[in-house]
Amino acid sequence: MYDLIIVGGGPAGVAAGVYAARKKIKTLLIAKEFGGQSLASADIQNWIGAKSISGFDLAKNLEEHLRAQEEIEILDGDFVAKVEKSKGKSFKAVTESGKNFEAKTVLVCSGSHHKKLGVPGEDKLNGRGVVYCSTCDAPLFGGKTVAVVGAGNAGLEAVRDLFAYADKIYLLVRGDAMKGDPVTLEEIKANPKLEIKYQVEVREILGEQLVTGVRYLDKAKNQTEELKLDGVFVEIGSAPNSDLVKDLVELDERGQIIVDHKTQMTSFSGIWAAGDVSDVLYKQNNISAGDAVKAVLNIYDHLNKNK
Amino acid sequence: MSKVTIYSTPTCVYCRMAKEFFHKNNIQYTEHNVAEDDAAREEMVQKSHQLGVPVIDINGEIHVGFNRSELERALGLK
Numbered sequence: 001m002y003d004l005i006i007v008g009g010g011p012a013g014v015a016a017g018v019y020a021a022r023k024k025i026k027t028l029l030i031a032k033e034f035g036g037q038s039l040a041s042a043d044i045q046n047w048i049g050a051k052s053i054s055g056f057d058l059a060k061n062l063e064e065h066l067r068a069q070e071e072i073e074i075l076d077g078d079f080v081a082k083v084e085k086s087k088g089k090s091f092k093a094v095t096e097s098g099k100n101f102e103a104k105t106v107l108v109c110s111g112s113h114h115k116k117l118g119v120p121g122e123d124k125l126n127g128r129g130v131v132y133c134s135t136c137d138a139p140l141f142g143g144k145t146v147a148v149v150g151a152g153n154a155g156l157e158a159v160r161d162l163f164a165y166a167d168k169i170y171l172l173v174r175g176d177a178m179k180g181d182p183v184t185l186e187e188i189k190a191n192p193k194l195e196i197k198y199q200v201e202v203r204e205i206l207g208e209q210l211v212t213g214v215r216y217l218d219k220a221k222n223q224t225e226e227l228k229l230d231g232v233f234v235e236i237g238s239a240p241n242s243d244l245v246k247d248l249v250e251l252d253e254r255g256q257i258i259v260d261h262k263t264q265m266t267s268f269s270g271i272w273a274a275g276d277v278s279d280v281l282y283k284q285n286n287i288s289a290g291d292a293v294k295a296v297l298n299i300y301d302h303l304n305k306n307k
Numbered sequence: 308m309s310k311v312t313i314y315s316t317p318t319c320v321y322c323r324m325a326k327e328f329f330h331k332n333n334i335q336y337t338e339h340n341v342a343e344d345d346a347a348r349e350e351m352v353q354k355s356h357q358l359g360v361p362v363i364d365i366n367g368e369i370h371v372g373f374n375r376s377e378l379e380r381a382l383g384l385k
Contacts, residue, residue, distance in 0.1 A: 128357060135318050136321065137316070210356075
């Protein structure tokens with residue numbers, strides 16, 4: 001029986017792990033991998049203490065810092081699929097590979113994942129022209145025609161990643177305005193490779209072996225049209241990985257775990273959450289780390305009170 | 308010994324993770340940078356029907372993405 005199970009290896013999970021170890025809380029941290037969603041970032045310039053760091057190096061630093069702690073057990077390469085109520089006040093965490101662990105408290109730092117469009121053809125053509133990691137796969141589209149779906153910063157950055165490779169880039173926007181950073185927007189608008197289409201709702205991704213295009217509704221004209229494409233980059237934001245505790249704790253309408261922002265405690269006594277899986281207003285690495293520290297300090301108090 | 312080929316791009320973090328995994332386990336591998344090598348890109352698509360990196364070929368068995376436990380199995384490390 002552990003005192004604490006930490007779910008996740010991003011900035012929140014690792015910060016929690018370091019603090020829990022230093023408080024000598026008997027802890028198990030379970031993570032598929034380290035670094036969180038920033039892992040794929042080419043260059044992070046706002047992680048405090050590092051002027052510029054790649055997602056890869058940030059992940060390495062986080063893992064090293066965690067592994068330097070003697071007082072913590074780590075299970076990596078696996079993830080917690082479900083948290084269940086166990087005997088008394090304890091919890092059982094069940095992993096993807098079928099392992100079970102019991103603990104008095106659980107801190108959920110499972111982050112979020114890329115949202116899908118949810119249209120026909122998307123799953124079939126995932127990795128066959130449908131792309132969710134522009135930094136990874138933009139170089140494969142040299143000389144090609146592609147579309148980026150999404151009007152936020154992630155969409156704008158995907159466009160920027162693609163400028164170096166693709167011949168023609170459509171940016172497909174659902175509404176009639178962009179949501180991303182105005183400075184980046186001005187910068188990308190100046191490039192003749194880009195064509196922005198507003199009022200576009202993607203209905204289907206076309207192709208058999210590889211992507212050949214999209215079918216979309218032009219909402220202004222109210223008619224369905226097709227675009228010939230070699231790739232579709234989906235950048236429509238993220239959704240929280242809260243399924244593992246959805247039967248226990250209260251979630252908001254977006255599926256985020258509702259926490260008390262003073263303590264990070266959820267609606268279920270014994271479960272805390274921090275980072276992008278929680279209903280924190282700003283999704284930032286530094287904030288995730290700080291919130292997770294808050295959670296561990298509160299868990300430490302809770303464990304002491306319930307000894 | 309296993310014949311290992313990785314198709315990668317320089318910006319792909321999962322490719323770096325895979326290569327680091329090979330180094331740690333003393334696995335020899337051939338690397339093709341498909342961002343620059345069009346022939347290798349075609350070969351990768353032919354083999355895997357994938358347009359996403361990394362694609363890893365272990366003795367003719369195709370692995371898409373970096374999944375440590377899957378690679379350990381394929382390489383007989385576990």
